[in-house]
Amino acid sequence: MKIAFLLYPHVTQLDLTGPAQVFAASGAELFFAWKDLAPVRTDATLELVPNATFETCPRVDLLCVPGGPGQVRLMSDPLVLRWLADQGQQARWVTSVCSGSLLLGAAGLLKGYRAASHWNYREHLAAFGALADDGRVVHDRNRVTGGGVTAGIDMALRVLALTAGDAEAQQVQLQLEYAPQPPFNCGRPELAGEGLVALARARLARQVAAISASA
Numbered sequence: 001m002k003i004a005f006l007l008y009p010h011v012t013q014l015d016l017t018g019p020a021q022v023f024a025a026s027g028a029e030l031f032f033a034w035k036d037l038a039p040v041r042t043d044a045t046l047e048l049v050p051n052a053t054f055e056t057c058p059r060v061d062l063l064c065v066p067g068g069p070g071q072v073r074l075m076s077d078p079l080v081l082r083w084l085a086d087q088g089q090q091a092r093w094v095t096s097v098c099s100g101s102l103l104l105g106a107a108g109l110l111k112g113y114r115a116a117s118h119w120n121y122r123e124h125l126a127a128f129g130a131l132a133d134d135g136r137v138v139h140d141r142n143r144v145t146g147g148g149v150t151a152g153i154d155m156a157l158r159v160l161a162l163t164a165g166d167a168e169a170q171q172v173q174l175q176l177e178y179a180p181q182p183p184f185n186c187g188r189p190e191l192a193g194e195g196l197v198a199l200a201r202a203r204l205a206r207q208v209a210a211i212s213a214s215a
Contacts, residue, residue: 001163004060004087006080006103007032007050010070010211013042014149015097019064022156025172026164033057035079043068043207054083062159063091066152067098067118069204069211074103081107095144095159097152104145105130114140118148119189120204150187153178 003023005016020030031052034040039047052058065084074080084107088094096104101117104110105128115130116122116138125132136147137155144162146155157178161169186192192200 001026001028001062002031002058002060003028003062003064004031004033004052004057004091006063006065006084006100007034007040007048008068008070008074008080009040010043010068010073011040011048011066012068012098012149013044013046013048015066015068015100015152016042016048016064018150018152019066019095019097019156021176022153022160022172023062025175026160026168028062031057031060033083043070043211054079057083057087060087060091062093062095062163063087064156065096065100065103067096067100067102067121067148069207071099071103072208072212075106085109091142093142093144093159093163095146095155097146097155098148101125101130101145102128104143110143110145113143114138115143116145116147116151120148120201150180 032050033052033054034050037050039049041047088109094109098118099121101115102124105125111129113130114133115125116133116135117125122132136151137158138145144155144159146152157169157173189197
């Protein structure tokens with residue numbers, strides 16, 4: 001299977017690297033595409049190197065769009081949106097993690113589909129004709145979208161089960177020792193309480209503002 005990831009400045013690296021690790025373990029051929037081949041700085045300052053440009057990336061079986069604070073800049077970038085629309089219209093599977101679903105929406109790929117997103121941005125899906133769903137992973141026809149950040153691993157395992165069977169997905173999950181046991185039961189807003197949710201929203205807003213100010 002050929003899989004293309006959109007790699008862009010200030011992407012949330014785990015949105016991308018989580019699913020990439022799952023798909024790589026299954027033997028997929030991965031393409032990390034951006035406008036050029038220069039290293040791309042993620043929101044964690046870690047730099048990732050594209051191995052394809054929009055022009056050289058082949059047609060793929062699966063498109064995956066990660067989220068992150070850099071996503072906001074791309075919502076009106078015609079080059080990015082054209083590439084997403086082109087790849088998404090011919091791919092067998094169209095997927096996203098976190099706020100990456102908003103980029104799919106902006107590219108016209110979620111109209112009439114149920115879709116997930118990070119809890120802080122889910123409400124914006126309606127603007128693109130998508131049906132917001134609070135599921136951690138949402139599967140609607142050939143669209144599979146994940147909630148925030150860590151949900152990307154779950155999303156990729158779900159896709160692997162759909163495309164290669166449960167046994168393959170289970171083998172990869174075991175290989176990665178994916179057996180989460182978080183230290184706190186506050187990973188969703190309905191579990192966290194209003195005070196913690198407000199703090200998280202404020203921090204997310206500061207991150208996006210900082211990226212916008214550096215443009």
